[in-house]
Amino acid sequence: xxxxxxxxxxxxxxxxxxxxxxxxxxxxxxxxxxxxxxxxxxxxxxxxxxxxxxxxxxxxxxxxxxxxxxxxxxxxxxxxxxxxxxxxxxxxxxxxxxxxxxxxxxxxxxxxxxxxxxxxxxxxxxxxxxxxxxxxxxxxxxxxxxxxxxxxxxxxxxxxxxxxxxxxxxxxxxxxxxxxxxxxxxxxxxxxxxxxxxxxxxxxxxxxxx
Numbered sequence: 001x002x003x004x005x006x007x008x009x010x011x012x013x014x015x016x017x018x019x020x021x022x023x024x025x026x027x028x029x030x031x032x033x034x035x036x037x038x039x040x041x042x043x044x045x046x047x048x049x050x051x052x053x054x055x056x057x058x059x060x061x062x063x064x065x066x067x068x069x070x071x072x073x074x075x076x077x078x079x080x081x082x083x084x085x086x087x088x089x090x091x092x093x094x095x096x097x098x099x100x101x102x103x104x105x106x107x108x109x110x111x112x113x114x115x116x117x118x119x120x121x122x123x124x125x126x127x128x129x130x131x132x133x134x135x136x137x138x139x140x141x142x143x144x145x146x147x148x149x150x151x152x153x154x155x156x157x158x159x160x161x162x163x164x165x166x167x168x169x170x171x172x173x174x175x176x177x178x179x180x181x182x183x184x185x186x187x188x189x190x191x192x193x194x195x196x197x198x199x200x201x202x203x204x205x206x207x208x209x210x
Contacts, residue, residue: 029071029072029073030072030073030098030099030100030208031072031073031074031075031096031097031098031099032067032072032073032074032075032098032099032100032102032204033074033075033076033077033092033093033096033098033100033101033102034060034063034064034067034074034075034076034077034102034104035060035076035077035078035089035093035101035102035103035104035162036053036056036057036059036060036061036076036077036078036079036104037052037053037056037103037104037105037106038052038053038056038105039053039057039078039081039082039083039084040053040081040082040083041083042083044056044105044106045106045107045108045178045179046178047178047179047181047184049178049181049184049185049188050178050184050187050188052105052106052108052178053081054081055106055175055178055187055188055193056104056105056106057078057079057080057081058190058193059104059175059193059196059197060076060104061076061079062193062194062196062197063102063104063196063197063200063201064076065197066197066198066200066201067201067204069201070201070205072204075092075096075098077089077092077093086160086161086162086165087161087165089103089161089162090161090162090164090165090166091165093166093167093168093170094165094166094167094168097167097168098168099168099169099208100136100168100169100170100171100204100207101162101163101166101168101169101170101171102140102170102171102173102200102204103160103162103163103170103171103172103173104173104175104200105172105173105174105175106174106175106176106177106178106187107174107175107176107177107178107179108177108178108179109177109179110179111179112179112180112181113180114177114179114180115150115151115176115177115180115182115183116150116151116152116153116176116177117141117144117145117148117150117151117152117153117173117174117175117176118152118153118154118155118156118174119137119140119141119154119155119156119171119172119173119174120137120155120156120157120158120160120163120171120172120174121133121134121136121137121155121156121157121158121163121170121171121172122157122158122163122164122166122170123157123158123159123164124157124159125164129167129168129169129170132169133163133169133170133171134155135169135207135210136169136171136203136204136207137155137171138155139203139204139206139207139210140171140173140199140200140203140204140207141155141203142203142206143199143200143202143203143206144173144175144196144199144200144203146199147195147196147198147199147202148192148195148196148199150176150183153174158172160172173200175187175196
């Protein structure tokens with residue numbers, strides 16, 4: 001006796017396959033923590049044009065949007081004007097077991113002519129973390145310089161809590177000097193912030209490809 005229909009194959013459409021791939025990608029793409037520096041009663045660097053806490057949040061939100069478009073799983077340490085302790089920021093990244101931590105800041109200096117972008121990596125970190133943090137800093141800085149035409153101030157080691165206390169490769173980006181009026185007027189423009197965000201996302205793409 002033939003049991004018809006018992007072994008009928010289930011047809012899977014291209015759309016179904018594509019959706020499954022998208023679901024799989026959402027669960028396998030790297031987790032990235034974006035840290036918007038300062039917040040609330042901690043304004044960071046300020047001048048009459050802007051406050052660092054506001055610039056970092058705008059840039060961080062734009063960076064998140066760029067990364068989400070690329071499929072990354074993104075968590076922000078703060079998504080509004082609130083104060084989060086430095087240790088809590090690092091703790092968020094550690095508890096999520098994120099692949100990288102990117103902290104966004106804007107610089108200041110007594111010398112009003114100081115300008116350019118610099119990136120800090122953890123000082124005295126474990127060799128593997130120092131190596132990967134440097135790789136990440138290199139790819140991000142390269143994209144930032146190409147897309148913004150800003151001056152490079154290089155990659156430096158720093159003892160900042162958010163990159164020191166994290167367990168994964170971590171960088172702290174100083175996107176430019178608020179204390180330099182010329183640079184500040186450029187940095188507060190939405191199109192420039194979008195350029196920064198796109199550059200960070202491109203740098204992460206290159207880092208993960210490596």
